[in-house]
Structure formats: C-alpha cells, structure tokens
Amino acid sequence: MSQTNLTEEKSNWGGGISPFKTSYGKLMMWFFLISDALTFSGFLVAYGFYRHYFIDIWPSAENVFTHFPFLHGNHPLLYVGFMTFVLIMSSVTMVLAVESGQRLYHKGVKIWLGLTIVGGLIFLGSQAWEWGHFIKGTENGAVQLEKGYYQLPDGDVKSTNGIIARWEDESKQQLILPWQNEAGYYTVSGEELSKLTQNSTPVYGANLSVNEYGHKLFGNFFFFITGFHGLHVFSGVILNLIVLLNVYKGTYQKRGHYEMVEKVGLYWHFVDLVWVFIFTFFYLI
Amino acid sequence: MEHQDESLRYYHQKTEVEGKQTRKLIWRIFWILLAVTVLEITLGLFYKEWRLSWFFVKNTFLLLTVAKAYLIVSYYMHLKYEKSFLIKIIIIPYVILGLYLIALILNEGNYSVIMHQWLW
Numbered sequence: 239m240s241q242t243n244l245t246e247e248k249s250n251w252g253g254g255i256s257p258f259k260t261s262y263g264k265l266m267m268w269f270f271l272i273s274d275a276l277t278f279s280g281f282l283v284a285y286g287f288y289r290h291y292f293i294d295i296w297p298s299a300e301n302v303f304t305h306f307p308f309l310h311g312n313h314p315l316l317y318v319g320f321m322t323f324v325l326i327m328s329s330v331t332m333v334l335a336v337e338s339g340q341r342l343y344h345k346g347v348k349i350w351l352g353l354t355i356v357g358g359l360i361f362l363g364s365q366a367w368e369w370g371h372f373i374k375g376t377e378n379g380a381v382q383l384e385k386g387y388y389q390l391p392d393g394d395v396k397s398t399n400g401i402i403a404r405w406e407d408e409s410k411q412q413l414i415l416p417w418q419n420e421a422g423y424y425t426v427s428g429e430e431l432s433k434l435t436q437n438s439t440p441v442y443g444a445n446l447s448v449n450e451y452g453h454k455l456f457g458n459f460f461f462f463i464t465g466f467h468g469l470h471v472f473s474g475v476i477l478n479l480i481v482l483l484n485v486y487k488g489t490y491q492k493r494g495h496y497e498m499v500e501k502v503g504l505y506w507h508f509v510d511l512v513w514v515f516i517f518t519f520f521y522l523i
Numbered sequence: 524m525e526h527q528d529e530s531l532r533y534y535h536q537k538t539e540v541e542g543k544q545t546r547k548l549i550w551r552i553f554w555i556l557l558a559v560t561v562l563e564i565t566l567g568l569f570y571k572e573w574r575l576s577w578f579f580v581k582n583t584f585l586l587l588t589v590a591k592a593y594l595i596v597s598y599y600m601h602l603k604y605e606k607s608f609l610i611k612i613i614i615i616p617y618v619i620l621g622l623y624l625i626a627l628i629l630n631e632g633n634y635s636v637i638m639h640q641w642l643w
Contacts, residue, residue, distance in 0.1 A: 258609040261530040268613060279620060291635045300567070319564045326560065330553045333599045337545050340537040495534040507599045511592055518588040522567050523581055 267501045271508045274470075278512050281466065282519050285459045295401060295416040297452030299521045305371050318521045321364045322513065328357025329510040332478075336503040339496025344485070347499060351482045354506065358475040365468050372460065375443025380404045380450035381413065384437040390417060390424055398434070402441065402452050416452065460520065467516055470509045477502045552598045559587050 250257045258265060289296050300314035307317075331353040338346025383398040390396060396417060403426075406412035412427040413435070426434055441450040449457035481502050490496045537545070563584060570580045597603035602610055 256533065258606050259533060260605065260609065261533050263530065265609075268609070272613060272616060275617070276620070279617075283624065287635070290632070291638075315564050315567050319560065322560050323557070326553065326556050329595070329599055330549060333549050334546065337537075337542060337549065340545075341539065341542045342536055343542075493528065494531055495528075497530045497534060504600055507595055510599075511595050514588055514591050514595065518563075518584050522563060522584045 261497060263497065263501055264504070267504050271504065274508065275512070278463075278466075278515070281459075281463050282515060285463065285519065288455050288459070292453050292455065294418075295453050297449070297456050302372065302451045302456075303368060303521065307367065315521060317364070317368065318517065321361060321368075322517050324357055324361050324364065325510050325513050328354045328361070329507055331357060332503050332506045336496075336500050339490070339499040342491070342494075342496070344488075344491055347485050347490075347496060348482070351478060351485065351499065355475055355478050355482065358471055358478065358506075362468060362471055362475070365464065365471075369461075369464075372457075373443050373445060375441075375450045378405045378408060378410070379440050379442040381435055381438045382441050382448060383434065388415070388434065390415075392419060400454075402448075402450060404450070463516060463520070467509070467512055470512065474502070474506050474509050477505060548598065552594050556591055556594060559591055563587055 249255070256262070256265070303318060304312045304314050305317065306313040306320075331350045335347050335350035335354060338350060380402050381404075383401045383403060385399045386397075388396050388398050394417070401416060403413045403415050406414055406425065411431075412425050413431055415424040415426060417424055441448045443450055444454075444457040444460075446454075446458055446461065448454055451457075481498050484490060484498065485496075490498060566575075566580055566583065570577075602613065
C-alpha cells in the first residue's frame with residue numbers, strides 16, 4: 239500500500255471538503271430534482287399505460303387543443319408551440335441571469351431575472367387560457383352513451399357504456415363514433431341514431447368526471463400533469479421573485495457570490511425540461 | 524473571521540472574456556432548441572400530407588425530445604462541466620429506469636390486451 243494513495247483518498251472523501259466540488263445547497267437542489275423528475279416520470283408512465291389500454295377511444299390532442307387567441311378556425315399545435323417558445327425563452331433569460339451573477343454583474347441579474355419572471359407569468363396565463371377552453375368545450379358538445387352494445391358494420395360488437403361520441407355538425411343529425419376502419423370513423427344517423435341515443439346524456443367541455451373529447455381519463459391526466467407542472471412554474475416564479483427582491487436589496491453582492499441565482503436557475507431549467515416531455519407525450523404523440 | 528461561507532469556497536468569479544464565450548454558447552443552444560421545436564411542430568402538422576409513417580414520426584419525436592433534454596441539462600443546467608462522479612449519480616438512475624420501462628413494455632405490454640378481454 240502506498241502512502242500517497244491513502245492521503246489522496248482522504249483529501250476527497252475524508253471530510254471537510256465536497257468531493258463533488260460543489261456547495262451543499264447546489265447538491266441538495268440536484269438531489270431534489272432527481273426525485274421530482276421521478277415523480278413526473280411516474281405520472282407520464284401511468285398516462286402512457288392508460289392511453290395504450292383505451293387506445294381505440296383515446297382522444298387525439300390535435301383534435302382537442304385547436305384554438306388560438308384572436309384567430310378563428312382550426313389551429314392544432316400552434317398555441318402549445320407558443321407556450322413552449324415562451325418557456326424556452328425564459329430558460330435563456332434565466333441562464334443569462336446566472337451568467338451575469340457569475341461575473342458579479344448586478345444590473346444584468348436584475349434585468350434577466352425580471353424577464354424570466356415575466357416569461358413565467360405569460361406561461362401561467364397561457365395555461366389558464368388553455369384550461370378554460372378545455373373546460374368550456376365546443377358549442378356542439380358531445381353525447382355520452384348508455385350501457386349497451388353496438389354492432390359495427392364490419393361485424394365487431396362494441397360496448398357503448400360511457401362511450402363519448404361527437405356530432406358531425408351543428409344540425410346534430412350525424413354522430414361520429416370513436417371506432418374507425420381504414421376509411422375513417424364510423425358514423426350513425428337516422429333511425430339508428432335515435433335508437434342509440436335514447437338514454438344518452440349531452441356533454442359539454444371537460445372536467446374530472448366527463449370529457450366531451452373522449453375518454454375521461456384523458457381529462458384527468460391532462461388536469462393532473464399539466465396542473466402539477468403549472469404548480470412548479472408558479473412556485474418557480476415565487477422563488478425567482480424572492481431572489482430578485484434579495485438582488486435589489488444587495489444581499490448577494492454583500493455575500494460575494496450569486497449562488498442563489500444558480501440554485502433557482504437549476505429549478506427553473508428543470509421546469510422547462512419537464513415541459514419538453516409533456517409537450518411530446520401530451521401534444522405531439 | 525472564523526465563520527466562512529461554504530459556497531464561497533467553490534465560487535470563482537468569471538472574467539468578461541469567459542462571460543462573452545458563455546453567452547455565445549447560451550444563444551447557440553437557444554437557436555438549436557428553437558429549431559428542434561419548430562421541426563417537431565411542422566412534423567406534427569404535416570406528416571399526414573407528407574405520407575410519413577406514424578411509427579417513424581413517433582420515434583423521431585422521442586429522439587428529438589431526448590436531444591432537447593440533453594442540451595438543457597448539459598449546457599443550461601451546467602451538468603456537463605460538473606465532476607464526472609456527480610454526473611453519473613444523476614444520470615444513472617434514469618438510464619436504469621429507462622431500461623426497466625423498455626423491458627416492461629416489451630415483456631408485459633400485451634397483458635393490457637388480455638385484461639381488456641376479462642373486463643369486457
């Protein structure tokens with residue numbers, strides 16, 4: 239055994255120094271983010287499982303989120319693209335605030351951190367707007383079918399218990415069933431329609447028990463996952479505000495380093511990172 | 524002074540030159556992230572018109588997502604420049620989780636179909 243090896247080991251792990259060359263606070267922020275990311279993974283895995291399980295009646299996000307402020311018509315993906323852009327932009331301003339802090343450039347931290355908070359608030363407002371549209375639903379609404387069976391033209395028998403079917407247009411003469419073949423979705427009209435819908439209930443918008451766009455679990459997961467992410471954005475904005483107040487008071491200038499900005503920066507980038515995954519699994523796929 | 528701020532020990536003030544390089548990198552990463560997002564949205568809007576298979580589009584989305592996550596974590600969260608032991612501690616749990624999930628999907632994924640028949 240050589241003596242030098244032992245002393246070297248002692249210098250890294252013998253106490254009194256961080257073996258990761260990082261301060262305690264930053265390390266703990268990383269560990270918190272590891273566990274928080276696992277929570278989000280759990281949600282997304284559960285979402286994936288139920289989506290796979292109800293794949294033939296699962297709504298497609300491009301048919302649900304089609305609105306854009308001040309624009310009429312069908313604009314799938316456009317609004318969520320805007321939200322993604324806002325969050326990426328606020329990530330950039332955050333990392334610029336961190337960079338200013340590393341040079342002890344007081345004014346830069348103020349500007350960039352302030353812009354990050356503005357970005358976070360725009361994102362929260364956009365999410366509220368999108369939730370509002372999802373909860374309110376469309377003008378035509380949909381129909382929730384009663385317990386029973388329906389035989390498709392190709393011979394397949396389907397259970398209609400709690401199935402959501404949407405109207406073709408405002409006249410409400412033709413109902414689109416959630417099952418499809420190569421030619422598209424099956425529709426019912428005329429006498430068959432009145433037989434199918436005699437005990438059905440009309441549904442408008444989405445909440446935790448019904449969802450006019452399709453399976454109610456889609457609504458549940460949407461509210462829960464985007465809500466939990468929104469809560470993270472909200473707490474991130476609060477943390478950023480507290481740090482910004484301290485920057486204005488000159489706390490970090492006195493302390494000689496802006497590590498607090500780096501720590502909230504880590505949290506903020508994590509929120510952006512989670513959104514990257516939600517964007518893919520909820521809106522794209 | 525007896526008491527010393529522990530964080531100060533790991534802090535080194537960056538110079539103007541270093542700051543300029545960092546800012547250049549930050550904006551470069553931003554343009555890549557923006558381009559990838561625009562590509563994803565364009566693909567999502569037009570893949571039917573371009574007659575691309577859903578299997579291909581879906582996996583492209585997954586690959587691009589991982590690429591974006593890599594860029595954010597390594598450059599914006601600065602993980603690439605940390606000690607390699609710390610990088611491993613943070614990344615290895617997710618590699619294991621990912622492998623576990625892939626194994627579950629391949630091995631047990633068809634059980635949900637069987638369950639569907641039971642519950643019918």
